[in-house]
Amino acid sequence: MLEKALKGSPKYYMWIGFLLLIILGASGVYLMQLMQGLTITGMSRDVSWGFYIAQFTYLVGLAASGVMIVLPYYFHHYKKFKDLVIFGEFMAIGAVVMCLGFIVVDIGQPQRMLNVLLYPTPNSILFWDMVVLNGYLILNVLVGWTCLEADRQHLPHPKWTKVLAYTSIIWAFSIHTVTAFLYQGLPGRHYWLTAILAARFLASAFCSGPAILVLVILLTEKVTTFKANVEGIATLAKIITYAMCVNVFFFLLEVFTAFYSNIPGHMHSLVYLFKGVHGHHELVPFMWTAAALGLGSLALLIPPKLRDNIKLLPWSLGILVIATWIDKGLGLLIGGFNPTPFETIAPYWPTGKELIISLMIYAIGALVVTVLFKIATEVKEETGASQKTAETAEAN
């Protein structure tokens, strides 16, 4: 099936070429980082993780999001998702590839990475994160690819894929829980040290992830003959809305606990993020933007009339993605490291080079997703499933 990725329209080639160009250009900066060290980033002794790990955390959410399609399809036999399942799985592959990429660019001695396997340390959550992420990658590759190939040959899906699909559903919850455990088990980092962090991670993943997925699917519809099941998309939008409500609710629980208890440690990070302390206000505009956009997205998603408006939907989802990204891709990391263990503020801002290297990883992810989606849509076209001309997708 891979050959399908090699034949395409000039536009497809241009897009691939564009991505390759970004990857190539940015890899020069990565080479520079390899030679000079992480000093080219904005990280410091006090903010020792930065943009890379924040993106990693956000993208684990994207990886876990496919489950919002796979779960209703397999557990509840929700057939409207039938032709979306493969996109959820392929998106997960792209997301995990980016996650691994962000880990690789973040560590100081990448050539020693195998030490994690050579000296396996089960008490380290990082060890488990590596296990669950790679496991999730393998599960999605196996299930996605095999099912698509079977579809193409008009064969029923092999039985074992169902077992693996069920496993991957549970697994998806584990990848985000374990990633939250990376943070929430650390003494002295008050912003992270909260039992609800894993739940917040899942809620945020289950709204932002499917939102990105829907946006990419809508884009796919624009450039291919594929047409997603309208009801399927509407259901997904409903799921996103619920998840976002839960996400906001969980965040407000944090706010209540911190401010009603009036315990300085619990309040400090939130105050730094939303009000600024010691004359540092770096993140204040971002956090309020996130708050406004988050609530705005809910205003656009909760009323069924607005939610079902397919013209408006991409905008509602777009602002939801921005809001959750600021919350988890920026605020969570910087707020966790500030105040520092010395009760001081250590401002952090990514450098241009750091952003370019991040762009490289995003381009690699986009490349993987493009190729996989291309293959998937071509197979759908070949088998006549979910095509623009067809009235509705056939039920099973």
Add this chain to the structure above:
Amino acid sequence: MNNTRRNFLKFAGLTAAGLCVASAGSVIAAGTGSTIKDGEKALKAKRWGMVIDTKKAGTKEAIDALAKACHSVHNVPDIPGTQNVKWIWAVGFEEAFDQPNNYMDESLEKRQFAVLCNHCSSPSCVRVCPTKATYQRPDGIVAMDYHRCIGCRYCMAACPFGARSFNFMEPRLHLDLANLNKSFPTRMRGVVEKCNFCVDRLADGKIPACVEASQGALVFGDLSDPASEVRKVLREHYTIRRKPALGTEPGVYYII
């Protein structure tokens, strides 16, 4: 079905190749690196610990002298800015201890406190390290293997005392190469480091460099031995530790 499998294998091969490239031609890191061998005169203990008399070493100058002794023995680079490396340094009361006091007496308000790795009994840094590059020795010292560390910096996020530094850049660029201590290794870029309670010197029968330079302000010894000098000092003075509520059980005590 055969076709399926063959295609899948092709795909799997491609993925595997891609992953190899991603890990930047990963080489299996060799050796377990520097384990310090005890000499004949090696000092031994069940649980090493330290008491710092902040009345005696309570100024920036006094603590800078300790830092100088430590940093020159351990080839710690002097890097300006926020990507610096330090093993022992001076901070104020509120920075060191989680107990703000609005009406503190003036001498305490001005006093500086030497902070360093606490060699905790339940060290969170050891708990999180994915490679065992940070490990706890039977004598309570939390030591590091610079040759195994992958530079993930998880230990830095996990240490609630800010005791750890990462080599963001080549440390040799910021070292006085003519005056290196040849008996202690310099580090490479991309690894984490911190105070090692002078495991290198203990193995040679010497007390820690900062203790030696402190003119009696710092006391080092076996916390498990009731007859040791540290225990004697602890009996005679009221002492506190940094952030005891976090449960890491620091091995460094402060006389206030």
